Amino acid sequence: MDFGKIEKKWQKIWKAKKFYKTKDKISGKKNFYHLVMFPYPSGNLHIGHWYNFAPSDIFARFKKMSGFNILSPIGFDAFGLPAENAAIKRNIHPKDWTYKNIKTMSKQLESMGNMYDWSREIITADPQYYKWTQWMFLQLYKKGLVYKKKAPANWCPKCHTVLANEQVISGQCERCDSQVIQREIEQWLFKITDYADKLLKDLDDLDWPEKTKTMQRNWIGKSEGTEIEFKINDSEFKINIFTTRLDTIFGCTYLVMAPEHSLLKNNKLGINNYEEVKNYLDQAKNKSDLQRTELQKNKTGVELKGIKAINPFNNEEIPVYVADYVLGYYGTGAVMAVPAHDQRDFEFAKKYKLPIKQVICQNYPSPICPILEKAFTENGHLVDSKNFTGLTPQKAREEMANWLEKNKVGKKNINYKIRDWLVSRQRYWGAPIPIIYCDKCGIIPVPEKNLPVKLPNVKNYLPTEEGKSPLAHSKKFINTKCPQCGAQAKRETDTMDTFVCSSWYYLRYADPNNSKKFADPKKIKAWLPVNMYIGGAEHSVLHLLYARFLTKVLYDLKFINFKEPFASLKHQGIILGPDGQKMSKSRGNVIDPDELVRQFGSDCVRMYLAFMGQYDQGGPWNPTGILGIKRFLERIWNSKNIIKNQKSWVKNADIEKLFHQTIKKVSEDIENFQFNTAISALMVLLNEVEKHKNSLSISHYSLFLKLLAPFAPHLSEELWQKLENKKSIHLESWPKYNPELIKEKEFELIIQINGKIKDKMFVNSGISQQKAQEIALNSEKIKSAISPDQKIKKIIFVPDKLINIVI
């Protein structure tokens, strides 16, 4: 049977009839926004894309048949580094490369037969789209959530651009794996840190995978502690430190400042050995993140000679060091070092022969504490801590913080790990940042009416080493007039991180062709927030965090009336190559879905992907089982003859019951994204039906086709129309089961002794414990298993399941 032929036929008909065009409102139906993360136009679809798009379409089709008005759009995340890098490698203009890929990938996507509304397609590299990306930038700018600063940033020497914190993986560039270095450069940032608390709190109410929420929580990294002032002796300067272990302050034997600390610039503190310190600062600056990490085991630092800091709790004078194991961007950029209770301080103190003073001890009130071979970080009681001695660390932190606040030398404070989102890129293939520099007026945002700032079609799009965008070479682009005073001015030449484009695209689908607004508020209201969002877990702290941030900003600006973009979220697993490695062209382990579709048909491929295993698990691609699905579909195709050749129909209560049980099982499984067990239930049903051919009526057969429709949209449509139905099966409503009919009249009672199965027996459903007990004790097997001298201690009865005799 050539399924490919049927599939092409229906795809053509659906396209011609605009069958999947979405209406914003259908009376009597609730809207349901079903969204799959839009693809990056990298070249061709691989089987991983199919795994993302095909099973999710099963869910969408099921929801549609269940009575919802579905929005299931598609588009392309078209700007960005990888496309640009790939284009450069092939010596093609990024635009040509990207649009060529979009064309191929669209064709491939169509061959899946998904219910996408192509009239709503969006492409983020389209000026009609990025006009609004630039508009978003301006809204954030107005709200004071965008700023520019010159500071060390993650620089990828191969991509010639800065990267956001989220795009640096273990000190390496997310895209090309080059070692990222720190480079002082002018950059634009979004103040995502202002939203750290909201981003954290609102996670609680989201229907998202728990691990994804955990990842975001860790990324945001809330940490409650105390900020303390340490005065410098004979000086007006103070060093502020942040700690979560205030209880250990009597064990503080020195302070450490990060090399980036502002008090270290130009020898403000009047240090005696500034030459030496300056040398150290310069060295630290040139270290990459990775180098700094690699040196974890071998910490370095320099003492600031000639100054001492004063511990406010005991007025002890302690030395101050600069060391790059302290981070400049976290907390206050300085810490109090307690070697006895912090492993990093412990290592440093050992190396520089600094005192290690234990103030938390397990043995309290015994005065003898064990000698430390590493930092002691567990719980105990305070020792050698003046009037705080004897307290638990928890209690001590409370009381010490009160003491600090009373004496005005410190206060409770909260720090977050998350850093501001660096959005500027020194690259060509992105949305230009809508900013103008005027000698007189300074930094001026482009007026909204002048948007979009179009990306010019330049010949020279190669990135440059000096840290400037290729757009800096385009005189036509740079030179402009100041919107405020009209004088000659220059445009910003950096472009935006592609994650800015993708952080709001879900809003645009509600109204993709609007030229006056990013979307009509009525249409936004009709569809958003997204009801079901599906995509890879690799975006947990990138796209998914950025999208939440932008939604919250738009909410605060009153453009939208919801705080979270994606009500429910599901991740699909990753399909690896047959060798168990990540699929990549260089490894040569990429599976081409087109070839599989030619061989088996798209219904078969999508169904096999759904059948392979749990949707969120993935794993190595193993094609051996696809024949099972192929056979299943062939059997369904042949089953039309059962009806045709049927002479007399015999009602069969068991088959009747199985049908209703299958409706229940399939419905619940699709709702829970358990497509594999839903398909297996359909297989069980077909197996039974084939055994009792004469008990299959036309209405049973129709019902089966409806259950099949989300999984195999083409085949089910073909068979449906062969039954002389005029309308499409995809306009039918999802079958409902009769709760009365699925009830089992009998069940197999499991009879256990001490939890081990000894006998099984069919009995009527709903029997009482008494009755079950009687039956169980009368069983020959049970009788012989219990010797006369053994007494029954207890009997456990689980209704309609089992009875357990404890002896």
Place this chain on the structure above:
RNA sequence: GCUCUCGUGGCGGAAUUGGCAUACGCGCGGCGCUUAGAACGCCGUCCCGCAAGGGUUAGAGGUUCAAAUCCUCUCGAGAGCACCA
């Protein structure tokens, strides 16, 4: 180092969430159909045992009438973060 997943036949995986372990599919074996094969159909297929029966969810303990499921430790695989004070 920290945070978090996961480990079930030869393979992909089920198990109503603590109540019949191995559903469904692949593969394999046997039989049928066939000149033969392919395809298809039927039967079998966790291990030991002729059987009665016993054992089995990476391994070892524990909780429970009852554990693949909960707890502790060990081993193994994977993901994310990583000097965050």
